[in-house]
Amino acid sequence: MLRQIEGSRAVADAVARCRPQVVAAYPISPQTHIVEGLSDLVRTGELAPCEYLMVESEFGALSACIGASAAGARTYTATASQGLLFMAEALPNASGLGLPIVMTVANRAIGAPINIWNDHSDAMSQRDSGWVQLFAESNQEAVDLHIQAYALAERLSLPVMVCMDGFVLTHAVEEIDVPEQEQVDAFLPPFVPRQVLDPSEPITIGAMVGPEAFTEVKYLAGLQQLRALDEIAVLSTEFERAVGRVSGGLVDRYRMEDADIAVVALGSVLGSVKDVVDVLRNEGVRIGVVGVKCFRPWPLDEVRQALAGTERIIVLNRAFSVGSGSILGQDIRLTVAGSGSTVYDVVAGLGGRPVTRASVRTLIDDVIADKVDPDELHFLDLNEQLVEHELQRQGTPADVSDRLLHNGSARLPANADFRATGWPQG
């Protein structure tokens, strides 16, 4: 039933309808409303049988989930920002042990300086953890992805992160349909674990593997994660049949037919980008949007196909790899290498700075007018005066700061040789 509710509330209801048997979480903004909602549902008995574990930390939360999942329980947790980093030690254990845990990451910046607002730094920092990473464009998709995530996780015996933009989605009240219990039950069968820790029949999991086989174990883990690419496409179709709605998948193409220009992004910013693209299409610009829904494993073939034939590709990164450059942008550059497309790499919306439709429009206009250098990394809406003032205060030589700041946008090299451009040291 379509209801006007908060994203977090809807996600809590959707997770509950997946019938998790163990929920272990530690509250952190902006994930809090989700786990509060679940704890209420467990307290009132609406979600039963389920044990809600009050843990002392995020490390404890994921460790409890690992134990519960290994013992054969469907498990759930949620976190954000430094909470995810506090789980970091245990994340590869969950994936290495093949435990189908589902976790919401309510995407939030990483400090210091402390910042509670949205960007993708947290999830991106764990992109090599072996977890599948799905990114929701809307609250409706966040709801649907959680249900698909359990099916995906359990079919492949892999943990899945469902990433949704903190505050922007988690705290927005919108019309959302949480599939009915019967629909979820029909789509998601009960969890049948591949391996179960059982005191009466003890086994060892995660035993030590030496140099003679570790490479092979990792090779196989890599193959297993890539299998998610096939499974996600299948699940999206099955979900559409069960619930009557297209949600998830690997890559979403919007108005990409005959497009010369593509904007690539992850998460909730896609809605604003689509609005801008509609306006530009009405003006006769051949532009479309490629929304990446599955970030890890990286859907190389699908992204390449989606971008085939484009002349210019604008990548909006909501994370910044300090000392290297963009993250999504580098994946895109590799994906389209040799195709002749020009990639414009843009860092936008860090630490909750809104990515407004006006700014996106200006960026696209600048790209079309050849005002943006594709060899350099751009920062959307950068306050150049502030940066310049700070560089001066630090005594950075003028020729260096001039190179960093020119032509109306502050730049870092997209291909990341900082020494060559004299990025100020210390």
Place this chain on the structure above:
Amino acid sequence: MFNVRIHGRGGQGAVTSAEMLSVAAFDEGLHAQAFPSFGSERTGAPVVAFCRIDDEAIRAHDPITEPDAVIVQDPTLLHLVPVFAGISAGGYVLVNTSRPFEELMIHDLVDGLDPHRLVTVPATELSRTRLGRAMPNTALLGGFAALTGLVSLESVQRAIRQRFAGDVAEANAEIAASAYDHVREATGSHDHA
């Protein structure tokens, strides 16, 4: 697309107000999106909440910078926060105060706006009298319904009853109705919506 920006202070229910307005719009078959300004909210500090209303599905999630209506829950914010920033030429303004708009001495701030769309509501007074608490948000929603005609009083009251229970819900529904009548009288529209 109709964009509403609500300015209040932490504890005055600005976020709840935006949420109830979105529920009222949804109830009328419209599409709506309510969201807070995501600050480090604390009691008494200036807060902002937003509500978009449209007859088409809403995809964008950026903040509202060009509101079609501004609701000011606390008149002390008028000179503290640029509450009217970006307001459209035909914009509506609703301020919580017992004084008439002309006495607010903010002519320079609302220069160029249609004076018939600038209205005050004694929301705190209505809330104190009926509820015994200064909780201006539901009165302002009733006033908003009367001023803009975008949602009906009945939808606002249904949203209030969905959010609150029992006597609190009924008291707030009555407060919204009083404010609705107040604004209709002030704007000279006596016909029933």
